[in-house]
Amino acid sequence: MSELFRKTLSEIRDLLATGEVSALAVTEACLARIEATEPKIAALLSLQAEAALDQAKALDRQGPDPAQALWGVPLILKDVLTTKGVPTTCGSKILENFVPFYDATAVAKLKEAGAVLLGKANMDEFAMGSSTENSAYHATRNPWDLSRVPGGSSGGSGATVAAGQCFGSLGSDTGGSVRLPASFCGIVGLKPTYGRVSRYGLVAYGSSLDQIGPLARSVEDTARLLSAIAGHDPKDSTSVDAPVADYVGAVQNAKDLNGLTIGLPEEYWGEGLSPEVSEACRKAVDLARDLGAKTVPVSFSTTRYAVATYYIVAMAEASSNLARFDGVRYGHRTKEAGELLDLYQKSRTEGFGEEVQRRIIIGTYVLSAGYYDAYYRKAAQVRRLIRRDFDQAFEKCDLVAGPVCPITAFPLGGFTADPLQMYLMDIFTISLNLAGLPGLSLPVGLGRDTGLPVGLQLLGPAFSEDRLLAAARVLEAAQGERPWPSAV
Amino acid sequence: MKITPEEVSRVARLARLELSEAKRELFVPQLQNILSYMDQLAELDTTGVTPMYGPVEHTTVLRADEVRKDFTRAEVLSNAPEEDGRFFIVPRIV
Numbered sequence: 109m110s111e112l113f114r115k116t117l118s119e120i121r122d123l124l125a126t127g128e129v130s131a132l133a134v135t136e137a138c139l140a141r142i143e144a145t146e147p148k149i150a151a152l153l154s155l156q157a158e159a160a161l162d163q164a165k166a167l168d169r170q171g172p173d174p175a176q177a178l179w180g181v182p183l184i185l186k187d188v189l190t191t192k193g194v195p196t197t198c199g200s201k202i203l204e205n206f207v208p209f210y211d212a213t214a215v216a217k218l219k220e221a222g223a224v225l226l227g228k229a230n231m232d233e234f235a236m237g238s239s240t241e242n243s244a245y246h247a248t249r250n251p252w253d254l255s256r257v258p259g260g261s262s263g264g265s266g267a268t269v270a271a272g273q274c275f276g277s278l279g280s281d282t283g284g285s286v287r288l289p290a291s292f293c294g295i296v297g298l299k300p301t302y303g304r305v306s307r308y309g310l311v312a313y314g315s316s317l318d319q320i321g322p323l324a325r326s327v328e329d330t331a332r333l334l335s336a337i338a339g340h341d342p343k344d345s346t347s348v349d350a351p352v353a354d355y356v357g358a359v360q361n362a363k364d365l366n367g368l369t370i371g372l373p374e375e376y377w378g379e380g381l382s383p384e385v386s387e388a389c390r391k392a393v394d395l396a397r398d399l400g401a402k403t404v405p406v407s408f409s410t411t412r413y414a415v416a417t418y419y420i421v422a423m424a425e426a427s428s429n430l431a432r433f434d435g436v437r438y439g440h441r442t443k444e445a446g447e448l449l450d451l452y453q454k455s456r457t458e459g460f461g462e463e464v465q466r467r468i469i470i471g472t473y474v475l476s477a478g479y480y481d482a483y484y485r486k487a488a489q490v491r492r493l494i495r496r497d498f499d500q501a502f503e504k505c506d507l508v509a510g511p512v513c514p515i516t517a518f519p520l521g522g523f524t525a526d527p528l529q530m531y532l533m534d535i536f537t538i539s540l541n542l543a544g545l546p547g548l549s550l551p552v553g554l555g556r557d558t559g560l561p562v563g564l565q566l567l568g569p570a571f572s573e574d575r576l577l578a579a580a581r582v583l584e585a586a587q588g589e590r591p592w593p594s595a596v
Numbered sequence: 597m598k599i600t601p602e603e604v605s606r607v608a609r610l611a612r613l614e615l616s617e618a619k620r621e622l623f624v625p626q627l628q629n630i631l632s633y634m635d636q637l638a639e640l641d642t643t644g645v646t647p648m649y650g651p652v653e654h655t656t657v658l659r660a661d662e663v664r665k666d667f668t669r670a671e672v673l674s675n676a677p678e679e680d681g682r683f684f685i686v687p688r689i690v
Contacts, residue, residue: 209671302651316650345657346650416634427611434612436684441677448689449612457614465613469604470627472611474634482597486637488647493640495648528629544651 112137114592117181117275117329124180125172131180135164135224138182142226142273145596149249151258151267153187154195155227163224176222177336184274186265187228188235189215189320190309198311199231199243202433202440202459212309213344214278214320214337221336226274229264233461234430235285235313237261238533239523242463247520250292251593252560256517259292261285265323266293271596276324276333282314283418284512284537286321287549291512291563294551294593296330296580297323301570302544303348305334306341314425315346317418317541325590327550327581331355334573353574362578362585366400369505370579375411376510376536384555388562389511392552392583396509399582406501406508408539410494415531417494418538420474420487426464427471433459466527495543498569507579508567510536512549516560540567548576550583551590559594597635599628 112120112134123129139157146152160182167180190196190208192215197203211219218225232242240248240263248263250256251271258267262279266289269277279286281299290297299321310320322333335356340349372393377386397403410417435441435455442458445451460468474483501508513533523530540547549563564583568576601624608615615623669682678685 206675209667209674342659346652348652413637413640416637419630420634420637431612435677436686438675439677445687447687451687452612453609453614456612460613462619465608465619466623466626468611468613469607469623470630473599473603473607473627473631476607476610479597482638483634485647486642487634488649489642489645490637490640492645492648493642495651527626528633531630 113141113272115275116326117324117332118326120275121178121181121332125174127172131164131167131224132161134180135160135182135226138226138274141271145251145271145273148254148596149251149267149271150246151230151248151264151271151273152184153197153199153228153230153245153264156194156225160224160226167222167224173222176220177332178218179222180224181222181276182224182226182274183218184226184229184265184268184277185215186231186262186277186279188231188280188311189278190311191215191225191228194228196228196311197245198235199233199245200459200461200464201244202456204440206438210309213306213341215309217337229262229268229277231264232261233464234311234426235261235280235282236426236463236467238284238288238530240264241520241524242461244461249520250517251596252294253517254595256519256560257292259289259517262323263289266290266295266297269293269323269325270295270593276322276329278320278333278337279323280310281319281321281541282317282422283534283541286323287512287537287547287563287565290323290549292517292561294561294590295323295325296327296551297321297549298330298334298573298576299540299547300334300338300573301546303346304546304571304573305337306339306344306347308341308343312429314422315429316425317422327577327584328356328359330548331359331577350571355574355577358574358578359581362581364400365396365579365582368401368507368579370396370401370403371406371501371505371508372403373406373408373411373501373508373510375408380514381511382515384557385511385514385516385562387556388553389564392564393509395586396583399586404504406504408497408501410490410497411535411539413490414494414539414542415535417487417490418534418542419531420483421491421542423467423471424475424484425471427468427475430464430468463527491542494539498539498543498545502569506568506575510565510567512536512563512565516555516558516562536565545570546573546576548580550580552587554591597631599624599631
């Protein structure tokens with residue numbers, strides 16, 4: 109049974125459930141793969157090898173449990189999720205020594221499902237970035253090309269899953285932070301409907317935008333992870349008390365796309381798209397038509413205002429959320445404070461990285477007296493118009509399709525000097541977060557020019573995750589086997 | 597909107613951040629660039645549009661006001677930079 113790490117989560121889960129492989133063997137296979145690939149990609153911020161081995165042994169002693177949907181499956185989680193007794197840094201120096209005393213609800217649910225948690229994945233500091241270069245610890249490299257970024261902010265999650273270090277991961281998606289790394293690393297990533305997954309224990313960036321979402325190597329794997337974490341949680345007042353659909357069943361029963369109407373927003377398919385991304389995504393849409401789908405043009409007329417709207421809202425919420433890091437109750441405290449104000453200022457200035465400080469300052473500015481109406485309130489109004497675009501589109505179609513990003517993975521350092529250019533990369537992913545709707549990134553082949561993965565995005569109405577997953581599965585099955593990353 | 601170096605310093609102070617001269621020099625043109633880009637929202641007529649502050653609207657979640665003990669004092673203090681077993685310690689204020 110060599111190369112266990114190449115299995116999908118669904119395959120390894122079945123092997124574990126029938127006792128064909130032990131939890132220990134699977135965990136050891138992942139740890140060996142981490143040892144072999146981590147020097148190249150640097151996807152992780154911490155590794156809990158001993159604890160994982162102990163947990164795997166304990167599971168083996170107890171034996172496979174059919175009630176535990178992820179029994180013995182090794183996972184690695186973005187370091188933005190609190191994990192009891194395990195460091196949680198958010199990629200920031202301000203939380204360098206932070207060890208939470210509670211699990212995020214999504215983490216607790218994975219543990220209840222029998223998953224083995226191997227470690228924590230790298231990320232842009234406080235999830236602020238599109239390349240994982242804003243991590244205060246180190247950059248992560250793309251398993252397809254080590255000179256390129258894995259995307260962000262859940263770049264460690266994207267790279268670790270693509271490289272076979274684990275069978276799935278959770279990231280967080282505030283403006284595309286699950287879908288972009290999934291796209292750049294050639295795996296599947298899902299951003300659920302706002303409220304579908306509890307945010308309790310997810311360190312907040314933009315509270316009205318953030319959602320936890322799975323990244324995995326197949327659509328069915330993604331469905332299994334979503335099933336494990338979805339549902340209402342009294343600890344998150346924005347989590348929605350709606351029935352959780354049978355995601356795995358939806359994927360397994362998906363046969364064709366007959367009767368499905370896919371909307372193509374003209375603003376997502378026009379200028380600004382690199383030829384290779386355009387080509388790969390159009391090919392996937394052609395395939396969808398062959399499989400029975402009908403396509404109709406739709407319009408997202410607000411697209412050109414989406415980046416401005418998003419960054420005003422996200423930075424405003426960030427400036428407010430990150431006020432809690434003051435050097436008093438947890439996190440970094442300066443050694444040089446004379447009085448209290450000094451303690452706040454010095455602790456924050458020493459602890460936060462440059463991009464975080466930039467966003468806090470802009471967020472504070474757009475919320476401050478005299479500017480609130482022109483920026484924050486205005487952005488909230490445009491947000492409603494963006495949501496209206498989606499509502500009108502879904503009167504004409506069941507799903508919307510478009511590219512995840514105008515380009516494939518870019519070289520490290522490619523955009524670090526110009527923050528605005530980096531923000532513009534998010535043009536196709538952020539509207540979905542503003543609207544609070546679900547979206548899935550599906551690999552649709554390698555770009556003709558760069559040989560790097562291209563992701564197609566499927567967007568749906570609220571709580572249509574089962575529909576998204578089913579459609580993605582039909583496309584995935586028709587594409588045939590996906591190549592393994594070439595650089596690991 | 598034109599943003600001045602003094603204004604950047606003022607806002608940084610509001611956010612409890614110190615700006616070195618070098619960082620201010622870096623930030624002023626970057627913030628100017630980003631805010632100018634954001635200014636394009638002014639083109640859109642939003643008269644009469646109700647602001648949308650979040651996707652979950654028109655709901656107020658209530659729960660019974662009951663005393664619960666979710667965490668121990670030791671847990672809550674466990675990450676404090678300075679504490680005495682009972683309180684978070686900060687520099688003297690008055």
